[in-house]
Each structure stands twice: as structure tokens, then as C-alpha cells.
Amino acid sequence: MEHFLSRRTVEGLVDLTRDLATTTDLQVILDSICQAIVDVAQFEAVAINLVGESGQFQVVAVAGPPSVQELLGNLSSAEEWDVEIAASQPHYGLLLTTGSDQTQTAVEWVNEDDSWFEPHREDPRAWTKLHMLFSVLSDAAGDKIGAVSVDMPKSGLVPDAAQCATLEILVRQAETALVASRMLARSELNEQVYRLAFDSAPTLTAIARSSGQFVDVNRAFSDVFGRSPMRPRSTRRSMSSRAKGACRSR
Known part of the structure; x- marks a missing residue:
């Protein structure tokens, strides 16, 4: 089944692509993607995690309420993310958790504002405190290099196919930027090693x-x-x- 994006969504994606073309700064790119997930994909809370040299996931970019901003720098283990992934279910190309004793281990944030949930509480599609939508970022070898998680869809409902498609486009832009940044860092390191060996x-x-x-x-x-x-x-x-x-x- 084909899922059509609205004109507003397409224009937002084009604007982001134009903005990203003006910089190679990874932090600026990730911050811009976070904001686009809020403005274009229509989620009120976003966190981007990157896998560091230690193998731990670290929150490096966020957008959302002040309590979400406090997640910056938080660390979670690969094992915690494995539990999160195992407890999730596929949802239009992304991963959705709906709440159990095995979830909410990797993402240490829950929307405690009960009034946010009230308008759709009786709707069977209502988003709840136990929901989380996320996608794992991988390199060409299939190794995990990060994750993007979102919460608080502005509709108050579990995202439909079109909203998930928009989010996935933005997630893949983050993935592409991270892979490119790692390749550049690896290239620069190789150049430094070569220069040291050559000159010495x-x-x-x-x-x-x-x-x-x-x-x-x-x-x-x-x-x-x-x-x-x-x-x-x-x-x-x-x-x-x-x-x-x-x-x-x-």
C-alpha cells in the first residue's frame, strides 16, 4: 500500500535537506533533524543516541519539553537496547513498544503530564505513557551505531503509516550523517597515522x-x-x- 505525504510534509523535508547541505557539523545536523522531527513528523519529544567507543549509547541531541532536555549525555548499555528491541513490535518500518515489565529500560523518560493524554484517553488508538516509537541506526555492516526514539505524537494517537514514513525519512538522514561522519573521522585518523609513519x-x-x-x-x-x-x-x-x-x- 502506498502512503502519500502531505504537501506541508514534503516542503518541510525539502527545507531540511537544503539546510543540511550547508554544514558538515554532525551536532548541527543532528540538532536540525531533531527539530524537524518535531516540526515535520509531528512528535513533541525526540532523542538521538549515538554508540561511543565504549559500546554504550549516549543521548547527543534532543528536542522537546525541559525534562527531555535533561536527557542529554545520558548513557545506556547495548544490552538495555537489545531488551527494548526484543520487547518491541514492527510498526510501519519502525519499532513500537506498548509497555511491559521488559520495556522502558533504555529510554529513561516518561511523560508525566496526565493532561496530555486526556483528550484521547477513550480512543483505542490512544498513545499512552508506555508507548515508545524508535528506530535503530546501523552502518553498512549492520552494526548498531545509534538510535532515534520519539514520544508524544501531536495527534495523541499511535502514528499512522504516513507519519511513520515521514519519521523514517528523517531517521535515515540521521543515519547517513552519522555514517559519513564516522568515515571522515576514520579517514582523518588514517592520514594522521600515515603522516606520522612517513615523517618519522x-x-x-x-x-x-x-x-x-x-x-x-x-x-x-x-x-x-x-x-x-x-x-x-x-x-x-x-x-x-x-x-x-x-x-x-x-
């Missing part, structure tokens, strides 16, 4: 084009020819000539 090598080491022009040299090479490893292209060309001349004189 005791032997004279240089990388040159087929034309003989030097692209990079290590510290030992630079010490011999009196140049720093970090230099403009014009200096590299002059060094190339010096090195060639030194080789010919030998």
Missing part, C-alpha cells in the same frame, strides 16, 4: 610524479635538502631540481 622514517623518502616532480617528502629528506615537509608547490619544484642535481653530482 629514518631513511630519505620521497613521492614523485613520473615527470620527476616531487609530490611529498619526509622529514629526513627535508633535513638533507634544507626544506620543511610542509611547503608550497613552487618550493617542491625547486627541491626536485636540487635533489636531481645532488644525485648527478654523486
Whole structure:
């Protein structure tokens, strides 16, 4: 069955995509997605968790009432999330918990405002204190890298297919941003390791084009020819000539 999004929802998603294109700052991106989940997907409480090096989930971005803001920095274990996932049921591509002794272990927040639930209390589709809707974020290998959880749908009812589809689009944007951030961090680390190994090598080491022009040299090479490893292209060309001349004189 196809689920159509309203014009307002599509415009909100387009606006978010335009905003995200202007930054590579992961925190700004996650904060923007949280706010879009409130404004576009129509949930009043949102929390985004990221998995850190320790394997624990940490709340890094939130939107909602002051009590939700207090969740920032909270930690939960992978085991607690496994319990939450096991106790949930599929709901239009997301995961929904409806309350039991085995739930509410990973997300330590419950809406205590009874008046919020009152308008729909008699509706069989009513959202309750025991409900939670969430999605796990994964990388290409299928490993968990985070989770997005929401509460307090503005309708007061368990979300329908269209609302869940909107939320899933936003969740996948968070997932994509996190994967890209991790890849960038890994690339930067690899560059740092390479640079350290290259510069600290005791032997004279240089990388040159087929034309003989030097692209990079290590510290030992630079010490011999009196140049720093970090230099403009014009200096590299002059060094190339010096090195060639030194080789010919030998």
C-alpha cells in the first residue's frame, strides 16, 4: 500500500535537506533533524543516541519539553537496547513498544503530564505513557551505531503509516550523517597515522610524479635538502631540481 505525504510534509523535508547541505557539523545536523522531527513528523519529544567507543549509547541531541532536555549525555548499555528491541513490535518500518515489565529500560523518560493524554484517553488508538516509537541506526555492516526514539505524537494517537514514513525519512538522514561522519573521522585518523609513519622514517623518502616532480617528502629528506615537509608547490619544484642535481653530482 502506498502512503502519500502531505504537501506541508514534503516542503518541510525539502527545507531540511537544503539546510543540511550547508554544514558538515554532525551536532548541527543532528540538532536540525531533531527539530524537524518535531516540526515535520509531528512528535513533541525526540532523542538521538549515538554508540561511543565504549559500546554504550549516549543521548547527543534532543528536542522537546525541559525534562527531555535533561536527557542529554545520558548513557545506556547495548544490552538495555537489545531488551527494548526484543520487547518491541514492527510498526510501519519502525519499532513500537506498548509497555511491559521488559520495556522502558533504555529510554529513561516518561511523560508525566496526565493532561496530555486526556483528550484521547477513550480512543483505542490512544498513545499512552508506555508507548515508545524508535528506530535503530546501523552502518553498512549492520552494526548498531545509534538510535532515534520519539514520544508524544501531536495527534495523541499511535502514528499512522504516513507519519511513520515521514519519521523514517528523517531517521535515515540521521543515519547517513552519522555514517559519513564516522568515515571522515576514520579517514582523518588514517592520514594522521600515515603522516606520522612517513615523517618519522629514518631513511630519505620521497613521492614523485613520473615527470620527476616531487609530490611529498619526509622529514629526513627535508633535513638533507634544507626544506620543511610542509611547503608550497613552487618550493617542491625547486627541491626536485636540487635533489636531481645532488644525485648527478654523486
